[in-house]
Amino acid sequence: MYYAIMSEDVDNSLEKRKSARPAHLDRLNQLAQQKRLLAAGPHPAVDSEEPGEAGFSGSLVIAEFDSLEQAQAWADADPYVAAGVYKKVTVKPFKKVL
Numbered sequence: 001m002y003y004a005i006m007s008e009d010v011d012n013s014l015e016k017r018k019s020a021r022p023a024h025l026d027r028l029n030q031l032a033q034q035k036r037l038l039a040a041g042p043h044p045a046v047d048s049e050e051p052g053e054a055g056f057s058g059s060l061v062i063a064e065f066d067s068l069e070q071a072q073a074w075a076d077a078d079p080y081v082a083a084g085v086y087k088k089v090t091v092k093p094f095k096k097v098l
Contacts, residue, residue: 002038003071004094005061007078007086014055017042020083027078028061036064038096058086062094 009017031037040061044051059080065071072091080086 001066002062002064002094002096003068004092005063005071005075006058006090006092007060007075007080008058008088009056009085010087012055013085014053016083016085017056017080020079020085023079027074031063038062038064038094062096068093 028037028040031040040063041059042056043058043060045054045057048054061075063071063074065074068091075081075089075091078086078089081089
């Protein structure tokens, strides 16, 4: 089943994001290689694909896991969590319709 991992950044998270980004992307690439990743990306803090110094306000990952518990454990182990990028992470089941 798919799960949506919705994360909210702390204020002024851009430098923390930059330092943890390679490890964060490695984990997402692993999901993609396993054909379990539906979508992933950040939410720009301003209405622009390239927000510059405004940075990002959060992220969304939609990926396939065997259970909510596995999805939560994967989310809890995100390098952005360890780096203090996220202030809140919510994991919910996701049903793809289109």
